[in-house]
Structures are given as C-alpha cells and as structure tokens.
Amino acid sequence: MRYISTRGQAPALNFEDVLLAGLATDGGLYVPECLPRFTQEEIASWAGLPYHELAFRVMRPFVAGSIPDADFKKILEETYGVFSHNAVAPLRQLNGNEWVLELFHGPTLAFKDFALQLLGRLLDYTLEKRGERVVIVGATSGDTGSAAIEGCKHCENVDIFILHPHNRVSDVQRRQMTTIFGENIHNIAIEGNFDDCQEMVKNSFADQSFLKGTRLVAVNSINWARIMAQIVYYFHAALQLGGPARSVSFSVPTGNFGDIFAGYLARNMGLPINQLIVATNRNDILHRFMSGNQYVKETLHATLSPSMDIMVSSNFERLLFDLHGRNGAAIAGLMDNFKQGGGFSVEQERWTEARKLFDSLAVDDAQTCETIAEVYEQTGEVLDPHTAIGVKAARECRRSLDIPMVILGTAHPVKFPDAVEKAGVGKALELPAHLSDLFEREERCTVLPNDLKAVQAFVSQHGNRGKPL
Ligand SMILES: *Cc1c(COP(=O)(O)O)cnc(C)c1O
Numbered sequence: 001m002r003y004i005s006t007r008g009q010a011p012a013l014n015f016e017d018v019l020l021a022g023l024a025t026d027g028g029l030y031v032p033e034c035l036p037r038f039t040q041e042e043i044a045s046w047a048g049l050p051y052h053e054l055a056f057r058v059m060r061p062f063v064a065g066s067i068p069d070a071d072f073k074k075i076l077e078e079t080y081g082v083f084s085h086n087a088v089a090p091l092r093q094l095n096g097n098e099w100v101l102e103l104f105h106g107p108t109l110a111f112k113d114f115a116l117q118l119l120g121r122l123l124d125y126t127l128e129k130r131g132e133r134v135v136i137v138g139a140t141s142g143d144t145g146s147a148a149i150e151g152c153k154h155c156e157n158v159d160i161f162i163l164h165p166h167n168r169v170s171d172v173q174r175r176q177m178t179t180i181f182g183e184n185i186h187n188i189a190i191e192g193n194f195d196d197c198q199e200m201v202k203n204s205f206a207d208q209s210f211l212k213g214t215r216l217v218a219v220n221s222i223n224w225a226r227i228m229a230q231i232v233y234y235f236h237a238a239l240q241l242g243g244p245a246r247s248v249s250f251s252v253p254t255g256n257f258g259d260i261f262a263g264y265l266a267r268n269m270g271l272p273i274n275q276l277i278v279a280t281n282r283n284d285i286l287h288r289f290m291s292g293n294q295y296v297k298e299t300l301h302a303t304l305s306p307s308m309d310i311m312v313s314s315n316f317e318r319l320l321f322d323l324h325g326r327n328g329a330a331i332a333g334l335m336d337n338f339k340q341g342g343g344f345s346v347e348q349e350r351w352t353e354a355r356k357l358f359d360s361l362a363v364d365d366a367q368t369c370e371t372i373a374e375v376y377e378q379t380g381e382v383l384d385p386h387t388a389i390g391v392k393a394a395r396e397c398r399r400s401l402d403i404p405m406v407i408l409g410t411a412h413p414v415k416f417p418d419a420v421e422k423a424g425v426g427k428a429l430e431l432p433a434h435l436s437d438l439f440e441r442e443e444r445c446t447v448l449p450n451d452l453k454a455v456q457a458f459v460s461q462h463g464n465r466g467k468p469l
Contacts, residue, residue: 001064003030003224006321007335008328015066016126019119019225020134022205022218027335028328030224031318036061038270043235043244051088052076054239055232058269062228067125075125079118082107084432089114089233091240092409094379097401098394100387100409101237108176109412109432110307111259112147114233115226120151120158122225123217127157135211135463136160137204138219139197142169143307143411145187146176148219153182158217159463161186163197163455166447170306172415172431172438179441183466188458192450194309195300200452210456212469221258222314230262231269233408238271241404247272251394251407253386254278254286255308257315259408264319264357274403277359279393281305284362286313291360293351296343304365304419305385307411312338319357323350361393365422368392372423382427384411385419 003018004010007028013021018030046054055076056069063072080088085105092100106113127134136158138148145162152160162177166189178187190197201220208216221227238248250273252260260278267273280287281303289295300311317331323346324330337344345351363371371388375381383391390407398405413420414429431438448454463469 001062002033004033005030006317006328007332009332015063019122019126019223020215020217022216023222026328026332028331029222029315029317031321032062035265035268037268040244040270043239043270046235047239051232051236052080054236055080055229058232058235059228067122071125075118075121079121082117083113084434089236091237091406092381094375094381094391094407097404099237099241099404099406100381100383100391101233101406102409103233104384104409104412106147107150107434108143108146109415109435110143110147111230111408111410112143113150115221115229116144116147116151116219118151118229119219119223119225120148120153120155123152123158124155127155132215133157133159133464134215134217135459135469136217136219137163137201137459139163139194139201140169140177141165141194141306141309142173143415144220146173149177149180149185149187153180153185155184159184159186159465161188161459161463163188163190163200165189165193165197166191168193170415170418172417175438175441175443176435178443178445179438181444186458186462187445188455189445189447190450190455191447196450200455203452204456204459210460211463212460214463214469220314221256227258227262227265227315227318230259231266234263234266234273235271237406238273241406244270244272247274247403249273249275249277249394249398249403249405251277251279251390251397251405253305253308253390253408253410254280255283255310255313257286257313257319259410260358261315261318275359275397275399276357277361277390277393277397279390280360280362281308281368281389282362282364283309283311285311286316287360287362289316290355290358293345293348294343295338295345297338304368304416304422305389307386308389319354320346323353359397361396363389363392368419369423372420372425376423376425376427382413382420382425382429383409384413384416386410386416388419
C-alpha cells in the first residue's frame with residue numbers, strides 16, 4: 001500500500017515510512033492512495049471472530065508490503081490482549097436499538113488505547129528491523145499522553161517525552177502519566193497552557209537540529225496508524241448488530257476528527273453505515289461547517305469534556321481532500337486561506353456532499369450534565385461527559401428508529417469525576433482494579449518554563465534512555 005499527501009507535493013511513502021513520518025514534507029497529511037474495498041460476503045464471513053482476528057482482516061491491506069502476515073497477527077494479538085474486557089470493545093444497550101460501544105477497557109480507560117497500544121508495538125517492530133531509535137515529543141490535554149506512555153513504555157527503541165500544561169490536567173489524568181516509570185519515559189509539565197505545549201511540539205518538528213540526527217515521531221492523530229486502528233471497531237460493532245446485512249448508524253464524540261474519519265473510511269471500505277453523526281462540545285468548528293459551510297477558527301472554551309476542546313480539527317483536512325476530488329493543490333490553497341484569514345467556506349456542491357455524509361450537533365456543558373443525569377435515571381449507567389455528548393447528538397439527529405444507533409463510548413466516567421458530580425449522579429465511581437492504587441503511587445515529572453529552548457535542551461539531555469543524544 002502506498003500513501004500520498006493531502007497537499008499533493010510530498011513523495012508517496014509505504015506504510016513503514018508513513019508510520020515514522022508525522023506530517024508530510026508539504027505540510028499535508030498522509031492518506032492511502034486507494035482504499036481497500038471488501039464485499040458484503042467477505043465482511044459477513046468475519047462475524048464472531050475475536051477482536052484481534054477481525055483487526056487483522058480489516059488492517060491487513062494497509063500494511064501490505066511492510067509487515068508479513070504472521071508478524072502482524074502476533075502484534076495484534078498482543079495489542080488487544082492487554083484490554084481488560086474479553087470482548088475488547090463490548091456493546092452495552094441503553095435503550096431500544098440504542099447502544100454504547102465501550103472503548104474504555106484499555107490500560108488508560110479511553111479509546112486512544114486502541115490506536116496507541118498498536119502504535120507502540122508497530123514502532124518497536126519497525127525500528128528493531130531497521131536498527132534505528134526515535135524520539136517522541138507529544139503534547140496532551142489529558143488522554144493522549146497517558147495512552148502514548150502506556151503504549152510505548154516497553155519500546156526498546158523509543159524515548160517518549162510528553163508535555164502537559166502544569167496544573168491544568170485532572171489528577172487522574174496526570175497520575176496516569178506520572179506514575180509510569182522507565183528510563184525512556186519523561187513527563188514534562190509546562191508552565192503554560194495546552195496550546196503552548198502543542199506549539200512547542202510543532203516547532204520541534206519544524207526544526208529537529210536539537211535531536212542530533214535522531215528522528216522525531218508523531219503520536220497525535222495526524223499519524224495514519226492511529227486512524228487505521230480505529231476503523232476496526234466500526235466493523236466490530238456492526239457485525240454484532242446484524243451487519244453487513246443490516247446497516248448501522250454511529251454517533252461519535254469528536255474533537256480532532258480522527259475517530260469519526262475512521263468511520264467514514266469503514267463506510268468507504270464497504271461497511272453499510274447509515275448515519276455518521278459528528279458530536280461536538282461548545283468548541284464547535286465542525287458543527288458550524290456541517291450546518292453552515294463555515295470552517296472558521298474561534299476562541300477556545302474550557303468545557304467539561306476537555307478531550308474535545310480544540311479550535312481546529314487537524315484530520316478534517318483528510319476529508320476535505322476527498323471532497324475536492326483528491327486535488328492536493330486545492331487543499332493547499334484552502335489551508336493557506338485558513339492560515340491567513342482564520343477560515344474558509346467550500347463550494348456549494350462540495351458542502352452538499354459533506355452534508356450527505358455527516359450529521360452534526362454541538363452540545364454545551366449544561367446539556368452534557370442533563371444527558372448524564374437522564375441516562376443514569378433511565379438505565380443506572382454512568383456516562384463520561386464525552387460519551388454523553390455522543391448520546392445527546394444521537395437522540396437529536398437520529399433519522400430512523402429501525403436502524404441500530406451506536407454511540408462511541410470514548411472514555412470511562414472515572415476519568416472525569418467533575419462532570420459526573422455536576423450532573424448530580426450519586427453513584428460513587430471506583431477506579432478499575434489495575435488502577436485502584438493510583439493515588440498512592442509515586443509520581444515523576446519535571447516542571448519546565450514555557451520556553452522552547454529549555455524543552456529541547458531537556459530532550460537532547462535525556463533522549464537516549466535517560467542519557468544525552
Ligand atoms: C480524543 C478524545 C475524543 C476526540 O476524538 P478525535 O479523534 O480527536 O475526534 C473524544 N473523547 C475522548 C474521551 C477523547 O479522549
């Protein structure tokens with residue numbers, strides 16, 4: 001499989017190079033040159049497969065030519081073997097024909113484990129083969145950091161530095177990062193906000209001289225391997241609910257547009273999906289685009305669903321590329337407009353096409369709490385605030401009660417006690433067994449000023465398993 005850039009100017013790469021690439025050299029994102037398409041018979045024959053075997057069938061075409069089948073199977077069995085639920089991604093029924101796909105049974109209790117557990121193993125496998133080492137520098141507002149650290153902690157050939165805004169992530173989220181020890185794991189608390197952290201990561205990609213020749217790898221969802229891993233659970237859910245003979249709808253709590261883009265790809269690969277609903281919080285750039293053809297940056301609002309607090313959705317560029325007939329020059333132009341003017345609209349027919357593909361809703365904090373309370377009353381289930389936004393959007397946007405509606409349950413509620421408390425849900429939430437002593441564990445973290453040079457100096461001092469690069 002070959003991968004091309006959404007801006008049309010960077011060289012095409014194979015899977016192995018895309019895994020290690022991050023952004024393309026032209027500033028674009030990598031996407032498959034052509035998508036595999038499965039027949040209905042083929043998809044139907046996968047019913048009942050264990051998760052890792054389904055994952056092998058769905059993802060095999062994407063890694064073809066880079067990873068032999070036997071190796072890939074082994075990696076997938078290991079990856080999904082660490083999940084604490086036997087079904088890996090169980091479905092829980094909320095209402096008639098309304099289901100939550102629980103994607104929070106991985107080590108860090110959010111769906112990001114599905115991709116980052118795999119990414120860590122793929123990196124180690126590939127780097128071992130090539131005899132290379134890499135450095136990861138990632139920014140997190142909460143969930144990505146812990147999932148990346150858990151995914152990479154055993155990697156022989158990866159040193160990982162995660163930047164989080166000092167005193168601005170929840171205690172559970174911070175401890176999930178700072179209590180994991182290893183000579184290749186480095187937590188840095190930046191005296192600044194999340195945007196400062198992200199800016200430092202971006203600038204580090206732009207000028208990597210501080211790495212003395214070591215390669216820098218991305219762990220945010222611009223990395224294609226993350227999107228690829230998320231396609232699998234759409235197939236998994238649909239197969240449980242009578243697919244592909246019957247079509248299924250999905251409502252997806254959305255920030256960077258990575259998770260729902262994977263659903264769009266699943267549909268293009270032959271899975272009958274009826275509705276794909278983009279559920280956002282008050283940071284609603286995607287909803288404003290879907291409802292009014294305005295993709296315009298606005299100020300960031302801190303909400304009860306912090307993992308969806310974004311001003312721009314980086315993976316949206318991948319959809320725009322398809323909407324524009326895969327014309328890289330057109331995307332480069334749009335992105336230039338965005339950079340200069342902070343926004344754009346697309347031609348009417350392209351927007352109409354987008355509207356056929358997606359529905360959308362923005363849900364504010366009050367509605368989020370109402371939904372948590374409502375679902376608790378109806379079912380006794382406690383939802384996390386991100387999943388609650390998905391449920392609210394599913395209920396508002398649903399077109400047919402005959403078609404199963406699946407809401408992606410993106411996090412465990414115990415990660416977001418503030419929202420659950422605000423919703424007035426009396427039930428005490430307990431950390432799962434593997435995290436029950438989280439608050440007794442020792443923490444390790446370095447506080448650094450909001451200064452790129454200081455961060456880069458720290459990375460080059462510790463980037464070789466704690467020793468200088
Ligand atoms: C990351 C995250 C999201 C948003 O996913 P995107 O792929 O960025 O759209 C939603 N919910 C939770 C809990 C997350 O951690």
